[in-house]
Amino acid sequence: MSHSVNRTALASGRSNARGSVAYNRVKAFRRFTVRVPLPDSLADLSALAHNLRWSWHTPTQNIFATVDPELWAADRDPLRLLSEVAPERLAELSTDAAFLDKLNEAASDLESYLADSAWFGDYSGTLDDDPTHSPPVGIAYFSMEFGISEVLPIYSGGLGILAGDHLKAASDLGLPLIGVGLFYRSGYFRQSLSHDGWQIERYPVNDPTALPLTLLTDGEGAPVTITIPMPGSRVLTAQIWVATVGRIPLLLLDSDLAGNDEELRAITDRLYGGDQNHRIKQEILLGIGGTRAIREYVRLTGRAQPSVFHMNEGHAGFLGVERIRELVTGPEALDFDTAESVVRASNVFTTHTPVPAGIDRFPVDLVRYYLDPDTEGRSRLLGGLDTATVLDLGDEADPNIFNMAHMGFRLGQRSNGVSELHGEVSRAMFADLWPGFDADEVPIGSVTNGVHGPTWVAPAWQHLTDPDSPSAEAVYRELTAEKIWTQRNDLRAELVDEVRRRALASGRDRGFTDAELGWTTDIFDPNALTIGFARRAATYKRLTLMLRDPDRLRAILTNPDRPVQLVIAGKAHPADDGGKSLIQQVVRFTEDPDLRDRMIFLPDYDISMARHIYAGCDVWLNNPVRPLEACGTSGMKSALNGGLNLSILDGWWDEMADGENGWAIGSAEGVTDEHRRDDLEAQALYELLEESVIPLFYGRDEAGIPQRWVEMVRHTLAELGPKVLASRMVRDYTTALYAPAASSFELICADDYAGARDLAGFRGQLNQRWGAVQILGVEDSGSDAATADPESTPGASVTLTAHVELGGLTPERVAVQALVGRVSAEGDILDPTITEMAPTGGPDASGRTLFSAVVSPRHSGRHGYTARVLPKHPNLTDDAELGFVRYPSGTAEDAGPGVVITASGYGATGAAAVTSS
Numbered sequence: 001m002s003h004s005v006n007r008t009a010l011a012s013g014r015s016n017a018r019g020s021v022a023y024n025r026v027k028a029f030r031r032f033t034v035r036v037p038l039p040d041s042l043a044d045l046s047a048l049a050h051n052l053r054w055s056w057h058t059p060t061q062n063i064f065a066t067v068d069p070e071l072w073a074a075d076r077d078p079l080r081l082l083s084e085v086a087p088e089r090l091a092e093l094s095t096d097a098a099f100l101d102k103l104n105e106a107a108s109d110l111e112s113y114l115a116d117s118a119w120f121g122d123y124s125g126t127l128d129d130d131p132t133h134s135p136p137v138g139i140a141y142f143s144m145e146f147g148i149s150e151v152l153p154i155y156s157g158g159l160g161i162l163a164g165d166h167l168k169a170a171s172d173l174g175l176p177l178i179g180v181g182l183f184y185r186s187g188y189f190r191q192s193l194s195h196d197g198w199q200i201e202r203y204p205v206n207d208p209t210a211l212p213l214t215l216l217t218d219g220e221g222a223p224v225t226i227t228i229p230m231p232g233s234r235v236l237t238a239q240i241w242v243a244t245v246g247r248i249p250l251l252l253l254d255s256d257l258a259g260n261d262e263e264l265r266a267i268t269d270r271l272y273g274g275d276q277n278h279r280i281k282q283e284i285l286l287g288i289g290g291t292r293a294i295r296e297y298v299r300l301t302g303r304a305q306p307s308v309f310h311m312n313e314g315h316a317g318f319l320g321v322e323r324i325r326e327l328v329t330g331p332e333a334l335d336f337d338t339a340e341s342v343v344r345a346s347n348v349f350t351t352h353t354p355v356p357a358g359i360d361r362f363p364v365d366l367v368r369y370y371l372d373p374d375t376e377g378r379s380r381l382l383g384g385l386d387t388a389t390v391l392d393l394g395d396e397a398d399p400n401i402f403n404m405a406h407m408g409f410r411l412g413q414r415s416n417g418v419s420e421l422h423g424e425v426s427r428a429m430f431a432d433l434w435p436g437f438d439a440d441e442v443p444i445g446s447v448t449n450g451v452h453g454p455t456w457v458a459p460a461w462q463h464l465t466d467p468d469s470p471s472a473e474a475v476y477r478e479l480t481a482e483k484i485w486t487q488r489n490d491l492r493a494e495l496v497d498e499v500r501r502r503a504l505a506s507g508r509d510r511g512f513t514d515a516e517l518g519w520t521t522d523i524f525d526p527n528a529l530t531i532g533f534a535r536r537a538a539t540y541k542r543l544t545l546m547l548r549d550p551d552r553l554r555a556i557l558t559n560p561d562r563p564v565q566l567v568i569a570g571k572a573h574p575a576d577d578g579g580k581s582l583i584q585q586v587v588r589f590t591e592d593p594d595l596r597d598r599m600i601f602l603p604d605y606d607i608s609m610a611r612h613i614y615a616g617c618d619v620w621l622n623n624p625v626r627p628l629e630a631c632g633t634s635g636m637k638s639a640l641n642g643g644l645n646l647s648i649l650d651g652w653w654d655e656m657a658d659g660e661n662g663w664a665i666g667s668a669e670g671v672t673d674e675h676r677r678d679d680l681e682a683q684a685l686y687e688l689l690e691e692s693v694i695p696l697f698y699g700r701d702e703a704g705i706p707q708r709w710v711e712m713v714r715h716t717l718a719e720l721g722p723k724v725l726a727s728r729m730v731r732d733y734t735t736a737l738y739a740p741a742a743s744s745f746e747l748i749c750a751d752d753y754a755g756a757r758d759l760a761g762f763r764g765q766l767n768q769r770w771g772a773v774q775i776l777g778v779e780d781s782g783s784d785a786a787t788a789d790p791e792s793t794p795g796a797s798v799t800l801t802a803h804v805e806l807g808g809l810t811p812e813r814v815a816v817q818a819l820v821g822r823v824s825a826e827g828d829i830l831d832p833t834i835t836e837m838a839p840t841g842g843p844d845a846s847g848r849t850l851f852s853a854v855v856s857p858r859h860s861g862r863h864g865y866t867a868r869v870l871p872k873h874p875n876l877t878d879d880a881e882l883g884f885v886r887y888p889s890g891t892a893e894d895a896g897p898g899v900v901i902t903a904s905g906y907g908a909t910g911a912a913a914v915t916s917s
């Protein structure tokens with residue numbers, strides 16, 4: 001049996017970092033915070049502590065460090081520091097002129113930061129004449145978790161840190177963005193290890209009054225709340241905490257209020273902690289409550305109403321139905337379809353996982369329960385919207401399941417995956433939502449994730465240049481090899497200190513005595529090649545791939561001339577015993593006295609640990625099962641500090657590895673036997689280490705510098721750095737998604753929602769009439785050599801004409817396209833060139849409209865052509881958007897929207913039947 005009792009938990013108390021004793025059995029009944037008022041001259045300290053910008057502003061951090069270096073080092077928490085610092089020290093500082101100067105400087109720096117219009121100011125100025133891009137007047141960004149700083153533990157990992165980095169970069173760039181999330185009484189769990197290496201979870205309680213949060217209150221100082229009807233005539237009430245992230249307000253809903261019953265209070269008890277019933281309540285609170293919170297916040301602050309709503313993953317999907325409800329039941333009094341058109345135009349949806357188990361899905365009955373239909377099937381939760389219509393939004397292949405990602409796509413006119421490869425994988429994965437279209441044409445784009453430079457770049461590098469500045473590349477190019485190497489050595493040495501400190505703490509925590517832990521004082525070598533591997537213990541991430549051939553790994557690590565050391569960290573989901581046993585395997589492996597010097601598992605991976613390992617590791621290892629890593633961001637953070645990536649070509653690395661910034665581990669994707677695949681990929685990993693990575697690191701010149709390694713580091717900093725920054729990501733979101741969405745929103749709302757009404761009417765027509773739309777024939781002019789002789793020269797042109805039955809639609813409301821390309825042996829058109837056909841006449845003898853186009857095949861060889869009809873409307877953004885397409889009868893899949901059918905693109909079944917020869 002692998003679970004074991006944590007010995008320390010049985011002891012009566014445990015010393016914490018401050019040497020005070022915490023009694024595990026004596027729980028505080030209530031908590032309260034005592035705050036000593038700051039001397040007037042130090043008032044700015046409080047302002048600096050309450051704006052989380054300090055978390056990415058080193059000069060401000062240095063000020064807090066000056067206040068009390070020890071308290072600061074213990075947990076880097078400004079508010080805690082201010083509540084614990086000795087009053088005598090504050091008195092001393094209040095008359096310290098040098099300190100007051102620094103403080104004043106930081107305070108005015110924050111002020112000018114907040115006032116600067118930054119990049120977005122310039123960008124929006126350039127959009128004046130562009131009808132397809134309008135500056136969003138506001139963007140509401142919804143996420144289930146936000147990882148901004150370790151002092152605000154409301155995140156679990158990648159998704160949350162990404163959301164935190166998004167807010168920080170949005171702040172730096174001056175975007176008018178508001179974040180929306182939940183305030184959890186306990187955040188994600190803190191991880192420790194039992195004596196035998198089994199994961200133990202603890203859930204420290206978050207006290208909002210001790211955190212950098214302000215309760216949203218009205219003019220009279222009364223807390224502002226939002227309410228949501230719950231089944232059984234109950235009402236869920238939530239209050240709203242506001243965290244200030246630079247210039248970005250982050251609204252966090254909190255249901256832990258006396259007016260709620262126990263069950264409702266518990267909705268925000270912890271992140272990812274409960275069953276599906278718990279989860280759906282959280283998502284209702286996030287999506288519906290979050291939208292209501294935005295309205296309250298806007299009302300109180302006089303900000304503009306957001307014109308764009310961004311759902312960071314399907315968790316936030318209910319915001320779409322809430323927005324529809326607003327437009328249906330509010331003064332606009334739109335019908336459902338018109339309201340849906342408005343909402344779709346301005347919603348952006350980002351999907352984050354290609355792992356099917358990672359998609360958020362609920363039993364339909366559970367969703368229906370919360371929609372709480374009355375006897376006429378109208379949802380009480382949603383102010384009378386038709387329950388069945390809402391349930392259709394989450395429709396998927398399994399009729400018993402409501403799929404949050406599907407709702408996100410259906411209610412988001414613009415959507416994206418988080419790397420180029422993930423975009424491609426998502427297009428295939430969700431192709432069923434656009435039946436009749438080839439995966440390539442599925443309207444899901446991609447914006448590759450990025451990481452926030454000022455947060456993740458070690459101060460030593462930031463001191464040399466701001467990685468986001470245009471001159472950064474030149475600075476890196478001009479650094480001497482010696483300087484780069486010294487930086488790397490220093491950062492590695494700092495990491496080694498941190499490893500020793502954490503190894504000792506973890507050993508004590510596991511119940512080992514100090515006498516047994518003497519070895520931790522000099523583990524790891526500040527000069528040895530250091531490899532980092534830190535990530536969730538999810539199966540596809542393969543925490544234990546490196547243990548595949550234990551003897552080979554042992555030989556690599558313990559080579560006396562060219563030693564290698566490994567820092568490993570990561571949490572398993574509390575319910576995932578499989579993941580926990582992987583962690584235990586690693587821990588046990590590291591306990592070998594010959595190896596513990598070279599390999600360690602550090603418990604409780606979080607932002608505070610992450611900072612050290614990204615900065616100090618020479619190589620960042622990642623070996624997911626391709627293509628299951630949507631993006632991955634830890635390798636980016638390493639790269640920004642001059643770490644070289646050693647990774648499977650998955651996620652971001654697939655598009656950014658260039659042969660000079662690290663190594664690609666060969667992926668055995670064709671191999672279906674997963675054990676064999678693991679063997680092959682592990683071998684590829686060992687081989688790269690033995691033959692490339694290690695020799696390069698230890699290939700030194702007379703000065704002891706590994707010149708070629710240093711050149712790879714330089715190349716990584718200069719070339720890769722700018723591509724992996726969150727500022728690049730947020731600019732991409734703004735130009736590719738937010739600004740077009742804001743423009744669509746403007747257009748569709750203009751003239752009392754004329755565009756939305758027209759589009760909704762058109763969709764209604766399509767639903768009725770599309771069945772009658774047909775292409776009855778396509779013919780070519782035949783007069784040109786291209787058709788007479790298949791080997792004729794490229795460039796010759798053919799006129800194609802399609803006979804289209806419009807079923808009552810007008811020619812302006814359809815796009816008829818000619819598809820021409822070379823034909824494969826199976827008869828599929830390869831990479832067709834698509835040409836819009838123009839109405840040229842008709843009706844013909846049988847009442848059909850003729851559409852034609854002149855096409856010029858680009859290549860020689862055997863060509864095929866076909867035609868198709870799609871709906872056309874000025875408020876649509878993509879040909880495939882509505883999922884309607886019609887090919888010539890009998891040659892391709894004909895489809896309408898809303899039907900979920902097995903995906904199979906036109907290429908497989910169509911086209912060939914009308915090959916001209």
Ligand SMILES: *Cc1c(COP(=O)(O)O)cnc(C)c1O
Nearest residue numbers: 157158535606607610632633634
């Ligand atoms: C960056 C980061 C992650 C996410 O890393 P991935 O490579 O995307 O798995 C998780 N946890 C922490 C603490 C991080 O800083």
